[in-house]
Amino acid sequence: MKRQPLIALLERYRTRWPEEAATCERYLDFVSRNPDCFERSLQEGHVTGSAWIVNTAGTHVLLTHHRKLGQWFQLGGHADGEADVAKVAMAEAREESGLAELRFVDTEIFDIDIHLIPARKSDPEHYHYDVRFALQSVGSYGFTVSEESLDLAWVRLAKLTEYTTEESMLRMARKWSRRIG
Numbered sequence: 001m002k003r004q005p006l007i008a009l010l011e012r013y014r015t016r017w018p019e020e021a022a023t024c025e026r027y028l029d030f031v032s033r034n035p036d037c038f039e040r041s042l043q044e045g046h047v048t049g050s051a052w053i054v055n056t057a058g059t060h061v062l063l064t065h066h067r068k069l070g071q072w073f074q075l076g077g078h079a080d081g082e083a084d085v086a087k088v089a090m091a092e093a094r095e096e097s098g099l100a101e102l103r104f105v106d107t108e109i110f111d112i113d114i115h116l117i118p119a120r121k122s123d124p125e126h127y128h129y130d131v132r133f134a135l136q137s138v139g140s141y142g143f144t145v146s147e148e149s150l151d152l153a154w155v156r157l158a159k160l161t162e163y164t165t166e167e168s169m170l171r172m173a174r175k176w177s178r179r180i181g
Contacts, residue, residue: 006031006085010109013108013109016108030045030127038080039080039081044127045114045126045129046079047085047130048076048088049077049079050074051090051092051102051132051134052111052134053074053102054105054134054135056136056137061172062155064151065152071166072155072164076088076092076093077148090102093135096149096152097152098146101137101139102135103138109132110133111171112130113130134176
């Protein structure tokens with residue numbers, strides 16, 4: 001089953017982060033009910049893959065000023081049929097940042113989120129079932145702004161609230177801060 005690797009990742013995530021069990025159960029239910037959960041054409045919602053990209057020291061995170069939503073977020077995008085969500089996160093990170101030298105900090109899920117995307121043009125309101133992986137830039141920090149972004153910025157974790165107050169972003173910052181001590 002194409003969904004089984006994601007289900008296994010989510011089950012391990014639920015064990016690691018019991019305080020997020022309700023969100024994880026909702027995510028698992030969605031994936032279990034929808035064989036086409038990786039397809040953008042599923043109007044109820046679909047799986048997306050994102051990257052929490054940190055610098056080598058772990059003190060800064062790379063954010064995108066999202067063109068369509070007008071807010072600062074981690075980089076990421078649609079699975080578009082790809083069931084390997086880690087592969088999706090890495091591909092989106094490279095495509096949206098121009099950074100070639102990225103590595104996974106961990107092969108396990110760093111964070112999950114389910115968020116409502118407002119209706120736009122021909123796309124109805126729907127949910128993104130986002131899986132986030134922690135990546136580290138191990139080469140040049142010089143990025144390229146893609147057409148999906150208004151801007152990119154390396155943001156010091158201590159200054160994140162100057163860019164966003166989104167709880168899912170702040171949660172990732174707290175997780176990362178605990179990780180690096």
